[in-house]
Amino acid sequence: MKLLSGIVSAAVIAVPMMFSTAASADGGALFKAKGCAGCHAPNAMGAIGPRLAGQQEKYIAEQFKLIRDGKRASGKSGMMAGAVKSVTDDEAAAIAKYLSAL
Numbered sequence: 516m517k518l519l520s521g522i523v524s525a526a527v528i529a530v531p532m533m534f535s536t537a538a539s540a541d542g543g544a545l546f547k548a549k550g551c552a553g554c555h556a557p558n559a560m561g562a563i564g565p566r567l568a569g570q571q572e573k574y575i576a577e578q579f580k581l582i583r584d585g586k587r588a589s590g591k592s593g594m595m596a597g598a599v600k601s602v603t604d605d606e607a608a609a610i611a612k613y614l615s616a617l
């Protein structure tokens with residue numbers, strides 16, 4: 516885990532040096548890598564899950580964590596919860612930033 520978090524930290528530091536729009540590039544990659552795009556559509560306009568594009572950054576991050584942690588059990592939340600267990604708070608924050616800017 517230590518090694519993995521080291522790699523993640525290195526990526527978080529390295530990415531801003533490569534792109535001027537660091538957070539959005541990183542969040543966009545995570546949105547696809549973590550499977551969000553499969554349910555919320557690649558453009559985040561909604562499919563199985565609702566539209567996330569253009570939602571408030573804070574709202575996305577908060578609702579994401581509630582669903583992941585099983586604290587929001589409304590509607591089809593349970594369907595998503597199992598698929599996103601491994602997504603960290605930091606990753607969710609980067610994804611939320613990316614989505615709010617779409």
Ligand code: HEC
Pocket residue numbers: 546549550551552553554555563564565566567574575576578579582589590591592593594595598599602607610
């Ligand atoms: C297996 C399909 C699936 C995957 C994978 C998935 N979601 Fe979802 N997501 C859903 C569904 C279905 C809902 C609607 C839950 C409900 O009915 O309340 C939802 C709801 C949400 C909401 C709340 C939206 C709102 O308007 O309240 C957020 C935020 C969200 N997802 C973010 C993500 C992120 C970020 C990822 C990737 C890390 C992700 N989801 C992966 C299916 C999925």
